[in-house]
Amino acid sequence: MGAVLRGSGVSPGAGYGPVYLLAGAIPEPPAGQRHDGDAVAEKKRATAALARVADDLEARGERAGGTARDVLSAQAMMARDPGLEVGVAELVDTGTAGPRAVFEAFGRYRELLAAVGGYLAERVADLDDIRDRTIAVLTGLPMPGVPEHAAEPYVLVARDLAPADTAVLNRDLVAAFVTEEGGPTSHTAILARAMGVPAVVGCAGATGLVAGDRVLVDGAAGTVTVEPARERVDAVLGAAAARQAALTATTGPGATADGFAVPLLANIGGPRDLAAALAHGAEGVGLYRTEFLFLDRAEAPSEVEQEAAYRAVFEAFPGGRVVVRTLDAGADKPLAFLPPPGEEPNPALGERGLRMFRRYPDMMASQLGALARAVTGTTALPYVMAPMVATVEEAAWFAEACHQAGLATAGIMIEVPSAALRARDLAAAVDFFSIGTNDLTQYTLAADRQVSAVAELQDPWHPAVLDLIALAAEGAAAAGKPCGVCGEAAADPVLACVLTGLGVTSLSMGAPALPWVRAALARHTVEQCRAAAVAARGATTATQAKDAARGALPGLAELGL
Amino acid sequence: MAERKVTVESEVGLHARPAATFVQTATRAPVDVTVRKVGGDGRVASARSILSVLALDVRYGDTIVISAEGDGAEAVLDQLVEIVSVP
Numbered sequence: 001m002g003a004v005l006r007g008s009g010v011s012p013g014a015g016y017g018p019v020y021l022l023a024g025a026i027p028e029p030p031a032g033q034r035h036d037g038d039a040v041a042e043k044k045r046a047t048a049a050l051a052r053v054a055d056d057l058e059a060r061g062e063r064a065g066g067t068a069r070d071v072l073s074a075q076a077m078m079a080r081d082p083g084l085e086v087g088v089a090e091l092v093d094t095g096t097a098g099p100r101a102v103f104e105a106f107g108r109y110r111e112l113l114a115a116v117g118g119y120l121a122e123r124v125a126d127l128d129d130i131r132d133r134t135i136a137v138l139t140g141l142p143m144p145g146v147p148e149h150a151a152e153p154y155v156l157v158a159r160d161l162a163p164a165d166t167a168v169l170n171r172d173l174v175a176a177f178v179t180e181e182g183g184p185t186s187h188t189a190i191l192a193r194a195m196g197v198p199a200v201v202g203c204a205g206a207t208g209l210v211a212g213d214r215v216l217v218d219g220a221a222g223t224v225t226v227e228p229a230r231e232r233v234d235a236v237l238g239a240a241a242a243r244q245a246a247l248t249a250t251t252g253p254g255a256t257a258d259g260f261a262v263p264l265l266a267n268i269g270g271p272r273d274l275a276a277a278l279a280h281g282a283e284g285v286g287l288y289r290t291e292f293l294f295l296d297r298a299e300a301p302s303e304v305e306q307e308a309a310y311r312a313v314f315e316a317f318p319g320g321r322v323v324v325r326t327l328d329a330g331a332d333k334p335l336a337f338l339p340p341p342g343e344e345p346n347p348a349l350g351e352r353g354l355r356m357f358r359r360y361p362d363m364m365a366s367q368l369g370a371l372a373r374a375v376t377g378t379t380a381l382p383y384v385m386a387p388m389v390a391t392v393e394e395a396a397w398f399a400e401a402c403h404q405a406g407l408a409t410a411g412i413m414i415e416v417p418s419a420a421l422r423a424r425d426l427a428a429a430v431d432f433f434s435i436g437t438n439d440l441t442q443y444t445l446a447a448d449r450q451v452s453a454v455a456e457l458q459d460p461w462h463p464a465v466l467d468l469i470a471l472a473a474e475g476a477a478a479a480g481k482p483c484g485v486c487g488e489a490a491a492d493p494v495l496a497c498v499l500t501g502l503g504v505t506s507l508s509m510g511a512p513a514l515p516w517v518r519a520a521l522a523r524h525t526v527e528q529c530r531a532a533a534v535a536a537r538g539a540t541t542a543t544q545a546k547d548a549a550r551g552a553l554p555g556l557a558e559l560g561l
Numbered sequence: 562m563a564e565r566k567v568t569v570e571s572e573v574g575l576h577a578r579p580a581a582t583f584v585q586t587a588t589r590a591p592v593d594v595t596v597r598k599v600g601g602d603g604r605v606a607s608a609r610s611i612l613s614v615l616a617l618d619v620r621y622g623d624t625i626v627i628s629a630e631g632d633g634a635e636a637v638l639d640q641l642v643e644i645v646s647v648p
Contacts, residue, residue: 074581074611083610112616119576120615127612272572297622298600 002226007178007203009222011192014240015155015176016233021211022158022165026132026141029099039092046088046098049137053130054079056143060164068191071126072164079130083109099138106131125182129162147173155215157206161188171195176217178224180206192219198240200224220561243559250519253283254507257555260526262500264518265321265508267486271312276511281518284320284381286434286508287486288313290367291328300337300363303370310374318379323434323486323508325413326367328353328387332450348439348448353388353413354398368405375407385411385434389426390418396429414483415439420468423475433476435504437487441465460489461542466502470537473503484508493520493561498549500526501533516559523555563634565627566599569645575619583644584611590637592629599624608641 035042054076061072078084087105092098110127113120136143146156146165153175158165160181174197182188182201192199198219200206206224209215216225216233225232254264265286266277270293277285293301293309301309314322329335330352338360344350357364368384375382386398389412402410411432414420420440427433437460442449444465447457459465469485476483484506489495491513497520499507507517524532535548550556571579587594587608594608598617606613608627619625627641 070578074577077581077584077611081610081612083607083613109612109616112612116616116618120618123615296620298624299622 002228005178005200005203005205005209005224005226007200007206007222007224009199009219010189010201011177011197011199012220013176013196013198013244014219014236015153015174015198015217016214016228016237017153017155017175018212018214019157019209020147020150020154021207021209022146022156022161026135026139029097029103029135029139031100033097033100034095035092035097039095042092042098042101043089045138046092046102046134047085049098049102049134050079050085050088052137053133056133057130057164071191075126075130075164078127079134081109099135102131102134102138106134125160125162129164133164149173155217157209159207161191169195171197176200176219178203178206178209178215178217180204239557239559243561246559247515247519250515250522251281252518254518254521256500256521256524256526256529258525258527260500262504262521263321263506264514265323265484265486265506266511266514267508268313271309271316273511274313274316278316280511280514282317282511282514284317285313285322285324286484286490286506288322288324289328290324290326291333294327294329294335295333296336298336300335300366303366303373306367306370307374310371311378314375314378314380314382320380321383321506322380323383323385323411323484324371325434326354326357326364326384326386330356330388346448348442348450354386354394355388357386358394358397364401365405368402368407372406381409382407383409383411383432385413385432387413387436388415388439389413390416392422392425392429395419395426399430413439413486414468414472415443417444417468420472420475423472424478425475427475427479427481430481432481433472433483434508435469435472435483435485435487437465437469437485437489440468440487444468459542460487460492460495461536461546463537463539463542463545466498466533466537466545469499469504470502470533473505476505477503482506491517493517493559494546494549494553494556496520497524497529497553498533498536501529501531516561519559520553520556520561523558524553528553528555562628562630563638565638565642566624567627567642567645568624569619569621570648571645572621572648574621574623575614575617575625575645579644579647580611580614583641584609584614586640586644587637590629591633592631592637594627594629594634594637594641596625596627599626 057072057076061069084105088101091101114124150173153173155176157178160179177192177199179188179201188201198217200222216228254262263283265284266282267287268285269289332347384402384407389395395412399410409431411430413436414433415436441458441460445457447454473483482505485499485504486508490507491509493516496507496517532549532552535552536545539545539548595605596608597605598619606617
């Protein structure tokens with residue numbers, strides 16, 4: 001087998017075909033490039049080029065329809081931005097040639113958007129695409145584009161795909177996308193999922209692939225294999241097809257093959273996530289992150305507003321469990337309406353989560369009151385839990401406050417190793433546990449989630465993390481209390497089986513992962529899950545733990561996992 | 562000079578579709594309209610420039626000030642307030 005490139009798998013499925021390299025980037029027009037003196041004509045040319053690009057984007061959007069139309073008409077609007085035209089005109093008036101003026105005028109907005117970061121920083125790729133198209137028109141270079149005809153489906157490889165590239169793609173001609181850059185919210189990722197095209201983004205070395213070489217793309221694992229052996233291709237493509245069939249075949253509440261129920265719940269940030277949760281068959285909500293109501297605003301949300309948001313979620317799951325996590329804010333997620341927290345050298349270890357409520361008990365009373373009123377008249381089962389609990393005193397204090405507010409089921413997140421180590425003591429003080437594996441991993445391995453240099457330590461497969469999960473689950477079981485998991489770990493179908501084997505009683509995850517976890521659990525007995533858990537804990541490294549667990553879970557192969 | 566101070570109720574803030582509608586409406590108006598974010602860096606954006614409006618990074622719950630001058634100013638400001646007030 002040939003070389004394997006790795007990136008982020010952002011759209012599952014497998015694709016195989018010859019590499020098609022998208023035309024390289026348009027070169028930057030040289031700095032100091034001047035026009036021949038006719039500023040009026042040069043401005044006219046530049047304006048016409050911008051208009052032509054805008055028209056072309058709109059026309060492509062109309063041909064593509066759906067999500068792509070919205071994306072492309074937004075891009076067309078950017079191309080028609082009067083600020084760009086003014087910027088180009090000013091530069092041309094001082095003698096700068098059209099292509100260079102376009103480059104520089106776009107550059108100003110590019111910096112503004114990049115400075116804001118997040119969602120807007122990813123729109124920079126859209127802006128660059130408009131700029132390159134405009135420069136291509138002005139300089140007579142071919143516009144970047146994809147082949148409209150091909151003898152067989154190809155794997156489209158590019159530095160990054162622009163919406164204009166992907167919009168007019170013929171789905172039947174594309175086996176997969178691979179891009180050197182881009183993240184899970186890039187356009188490539190979003191459109192790939194919308195089109196159902198397997199995709200790997202952020203794949204180092206992708207643009208070094210040779211046109212025409214055959215590659216096998218695994219959009220779940222995030223791998224690109226160059227010139228794979230034929231048997232390997234058959235196995236992967238066969239598995240992808242079987243997996244699709246298996247996924248759609250498994251429905252209903254979460255359970256192991258021998259009928260041991262493991263409720264499958266959804267993680268949500270607010271009412272807007274409910275549709276996806278219901279569509280993927282969530283049996284309830286396992287993590288309602290209420291901080292989205294509080295962040296990024298000047299004043300605290302009123303109790304009426306809170307109540308409305310909570311009620312919408314309770315009403316979506318009649319008779320179902322809805323686990324609400326109280327406000328999780330702190331120095332890393334400051335609230336504008338509270339006095340700024342003191343400078344903390346390490347916010348992950350500072351005054352956050354429940355610790356902040358101890359300083360502002362009125363905020364907790366207001367949130368618990370709104371929750372108690374919101375549930376009135378609905379049939380949902382409200383579970384309320386606090387984040388960042390380290391001690392029995394904190395746990396008992398929170399449970400008491402919930403019970404006084406009329407909320408009968410009060411629990412805590414298990415994120416701090418001390419809480420897992422003394423789970424028996426904490427279980428006596430509360431009604432349930434939910435393990436937050438992301439933070440538990442961060443604190444167990446002493447690896448800040450915000451520091452990418454230590455990202456390798458952020459692996460919930462580490463046997464130390466598995467040991468703590470086992471302790472928490474055992475502590476809860478001894479007291480007859482439920483213990484769920486609501487971190488990313490629950491979304492990994494292999495790890496979900498191991499968690500079940502460790503004694504975890506429910507699993508909550510982002511909605512798209514639900515069918516995978518449901519299918520993986522349905523293919524193993526609870527004994528097999530326990531054996532996988534024992535095997536994983538018997539390993540000495542995260543990688544070995546994962547391999548050992550996989551070896552004990554024979555049903556994974558059927559799902560291509 | 563007519564002015565409106567308004568809290569953005571749109572869930573996505575002044576991004577995506579609300580931003581597009583906002584800019585399209587301002588583009589059709591007979592007068593120039595500017596917008597700035599309260600508590601922002603003080604930058605004043607032309608409401609006809611999608612890129613400038615996006616770069617203000619106005620989010621749900623932020624307060625913005627929209628200003629215009631001349632005939633029709635009041636009418637277009639009312640329309641723009643309406644756009645950002647839709648949850």
